[in-house]
Amino acid sequence: MNSDKIMNKWALNIKDFRIKQLIISLIAFLIITDIAIILNIPFLKEIMSIIILTTVPGVLIVLIFRLNELEFLKKVVLSVGLSLTFLMFMGLCLNSLYPFIQKPLSLEPVLITFNVSLIALALIAYRINKNDLQSKFFNFKINLKDKPVFPFIIPILFPLMAIIGTYLMNTTQNNIILLWMLLSIPPYLVLIIYLKNRVHHSIYPFSIWMIGLSLLLMHGLTSNHLMGRDVHYEFYCFQLTLQNFHWDINTYLNPYNACLSITILPTIFKVFSGINSDHIFKIFFSFIGAFIPLIVYLVSKKYVENKYAFLAALLFTFQLFFVYLLGAVRQEVAILFFFLAIMVLFIDGISRRKKKILFIILLASVMVSHYTTAYVSYALILPILAFPFLKEVYINRKIKFTNFDVIILSGLFILAWYILFAGVQANAGSQVIQTTIASSAGNVTSFASSKGDYVLGILGIKLKSLPNTISVIVHNLIFVTIGIGLLTILMNYREYIKRIDPEYIFAIIISIILLVLFIVLPYISVAYDAARLFFQLLIFLAPVFVIGGIKIAKLIRKPKWDVIILLVLLISLFSCATYLQYHFLGMPYSPDYEKHGLVRNEAFIYNQEIVGAEWLNNNQMGNLTIYSDGRQLLVFLRAYGKDIKGIQLNNTYFNWNKTVDNRYIFLGYINVNEGKVQELYTDLSITDIKEYPDLFKRKDMIYNNGGSQIWL
Secondary structure, three states: OHHHHHHHHHHHHHHHHHHHHHHHHHHHHHHHHHHHHHOOOOOHHHHHHHHHHHHHHHHHHHHHOOOOOOOHHHHHHHHHHHHHHHHHHHHHHHHOOOOOOOOOOOHHHHHHHHHHHHHHHHHHHHHHHOOOOOOOOOOOOOOOOOOOOHHHHHHHHHHHHHHHHHHHHHHHOOOHHHHHHHHHHHHHHHHHHHOOOOOOOOHHHHHHHHHHHHHHHHHHOOOOOOOOOHHHHHHHHHHHHHHHOOOOHHHOOOHHHHOHHHOHHHHHHHHHHOOOHHHHHHHHHHHHHOOHHHHHHHHHHOOOOHHHHHHHHHHHHOOHHHHOHHHOHHHHHHHHHHHHHHHHHHOOOOOHHHHHHHHHHHHHHHHHHOHHHHHHHHHHHHHHHHHHHHHHHHHHOOOOOOOHHHHHHHHHHHHHHHHHOOHHHHHHHHHHHHHHHHHHHHHOOOHHHHOOHHHHHHOOOOOOOHHHHHHHHHHHHHHHHHHHHHHHHHHOHHHHOOOOOHHHHHHHHHHHHHHHHHHHOOOHHHHOOHHHHHHHHHHHHHHHHHHHHHHHHHHOOOHHHHHHHHHHHHHHHHHHHOOHHHHHOOOOOOOOOOOOOHHHHHHOOOHHHHHHHHHHHHHOOOOOOEEOOOOHHHHHHHHHHHHHHHOOEEOOHHHHOOOOOOOEEEEOHHHHHOOEEEOOOOOOOEEEHHHOHHHHOOOOEEEEOOOOEEEO
């Protein structure tokens, strides 16, 4: 008896030591990071800041929720998401102390608050877990005995090739490494599928993360400046917060500025790490975005086998919107939180009470990250949460208010957020709804003029070229496969209900209905691109795609061909998302690896353009209007920063084709060196600058740096 007591006490002490060791290690890491930041130690400061900010708060929160027995990969993605949540709301609370603290988001208050908060979380985590004798946080093993190692080595090369390849492309216009990277990914996928019975199962998530990271880096590192459209406005909001070390929606009354994901969050990373602001958006958000396909993999793995979950995650990774995700950072962060909320809702291993708390936290994080993603999220989540209530009423004729606590609490948070901070977002959403209703009533006369290019292309109405037609065919085959998967589930409902949660099937049906509505309603597919909607819905539709591929193989009486069919579709989709079919058909299009790519001409910002705009900012005479083509708006937004409000900029000048006296004309790199005019937010049509001779009558060139010119 005494010996049993001694053994139990010894076991308790061993476990207590294990928990103490983890907590002490985290606090030691915090102290070392503090020293690196305070002493401004190069490299160590940047690396340790990023690691501690993206992992440690989330790890401690996971420990507080006692999710130690959860699969390690699920804990990893949860830790990353909860760390970002912690930083945004910690920053919001600290920001609310203004004006008592003049610069609440500067290094000193942020560092002190982070340290105090982290130590408090560590003490709580220790107290909750010290008597847990069975579980541990790092509950994973990788035994590669009799397993090939090279499948783990190959994908490591992809991000390295993306970094080196973009550097070569930016400096020498040499695209060979980027093309090699892109052309190496499909054979690697074939190899993984071929070796499916010999490789370790951890190769699937590892490959997904590496491929996703390489695609994001390829686009993110293109140009020395940011690439895209929305991201420049996002960066502007970030710069406003960073310059004042205080977030204030009134400094720029725009829905973008009400997104904590692009204001407070990058500001905290900047003041901690000191990393170049561009690289926060280019590298840090690439790292974060690469975790999103892993969530698709984890959710899919509950309903389909491991190899099929791998293919489901690739469907998400090979979306055009994912490849260019860094062009809309606020949506990237919101999608991460939304997918995590869905994962928490449906995966096993978390108690109902903890699921509710985590779900509310993550849904709140979606709300403060991106308004439109939040609207779609709530439209999806509300019916899912209400499903048990509806089921009880319909089947048992009973009323049980299941999940109503979550619905009410999340609704109250949304109301409080819009009243206190983000009224401008509510107004933007209301305007979209009003315009959609008006257009549905017949106020929009032209169907084609009111649809986004994505919708028109899929419907076969707007086909521009052979590569575009190939892309439309591939996307339609993907949609057909998803449709077959949905029909398979519905026709064999009794069989699939044993494997798939009824709420999840309900979510799949709602997702399809939402997609149809986006095609039927004229205005809404312009206000919020259907490609973005489909991208968000893939957390439900990716497994359906796999089920559809399996069913197609059975229909053609080749059941063993299911993986081959799915892989062919995915590789074709990969070619479309990276514009490889354009490249091999002799039509330069890609912004990343084509020197004269049509999209590159629109979005790529050259150093000379920034220098020219900065020169004009320093030497501008009076308050004269600056005229330019559409793409230069992004250049001025970047070069002028907060001073952009003080200038008059007209970016429709080339549409006029007439001289305007006492006005500046700003010509960018494409205008000067290629003699072309390419407008922004168009079908990317290009015209020759020689077609506008009247623009330059009675004008003199006052500045020329070889990549930009200024005329007056």
